[in-house]
Amino acid sequence: MIKTVMQEAFNKQITKEMFSSNLYLSMAAYFQESNLNGFANWMRIQAQEEMSHALKFFDYLLNRNGQPCISAIEAPQKNWLNPLDCFESALHHEEMITESINDLADLAIKEGDHASLILLQWFVNEQVEEEATSNEIVDRLKLAGDSKSGLFILDNELKQRVFVPEPTAK
Ligand code: FEO
Numbered sequence: 276m277i278k279t280v281m282q283e284a285f286n287k288q289i290t291k292e293m294f295s296s297n298l299y300l301s302m303a304a305y306f307q308e309s310n311l312n313g314f315a316n317w318m319r320i321q322a323q324e325e326m327s328h329a330l331k332f333f334d335y336l337l338n339r340n341g342q343p344c345i346s347a348i349e350a351p352q353k354n355w356l357n358p359l360d361c362f363e364s365a366l367h368h369e370e371m372i373t374e375s376i377n378d379l380a381d382l383a384i385k386e387g388d389h390a391s392l393i394l395l396q397w398f399v400n401e402q403v404e405e406e407a408t409s410n411e412i413v414d415r416l417k418l419a420g421d422s423k424s425g426l427f428i429l430d431n432e433l434k435q436r437v438f439v440p441e442p443t444a445k
Contacts, residue, residue, distance in 0.1 A: 277339035281388055284379055286344040289332045291375055296325035298351040298368060302361055305354060311426070313434035314358060317412075320438045321365075327441045328398070335394055358426065359416040366409040373402040 277285075303318035333343045355361035376398045383391040412429070419425030 277336065277341040277391070278386055278388065281382065281386055281391055282336060282341040284382055285332050285336055285341070285391075286346070288375060288379060289329050289343060290346045290348060291372060292325050292329035292332065293345075293348050294351065295368065295372065296322045296329065297348055299325060299365070301351040301353055302355070302365065305361060306358070309358075311358065311430050313430035313432065314361075317433040317436050320436050323438045324441070328401075331394075331397075331441065335391075339390065359413065362409060362413045362416055366406065366413055369402065369405045369409050373406060376402055 299318045299322040303315045303322060306312070306315035306318055336343045352364070355364060376395060380392060380395045380399060383389075383395055412433075415429050416426075419429060
């Protein structure tokens, strides 16, 4: 059975992943309203991925005979200055999530919880990818600058993203 201290920490992370999902859905709405449907598609899929992260922790707690706890989720921001501002917010958010995952891994080491550490290693790798992807889009937006055609080329690329479900801990 999972230790209470680990369960509480994982439950806090479930709340953060669900907040992330809502934040990206809010960003999807912002892009859709700006007629940038490719960006909106990318954000909508990101929201699905974040919910799958929450479920990964949820299933893991159940498998360890723990109790997932669903808490109130704070409302996300609704508006951004422009696409670059929005993706910079996404990148900063991911950097904050990376810190949170690292803190969880530190706790698992301190508590000698090897099973949790193995799960968290998946998330450590995932965060490298998440930060790299957001960073790349931030860089592309900076390169595009005020160019509308640059923005629409990127919008077309982001339209191609599809949701690939992650296997859960079940
Ligand atoms: Fe679940 Fe984007 O971190």
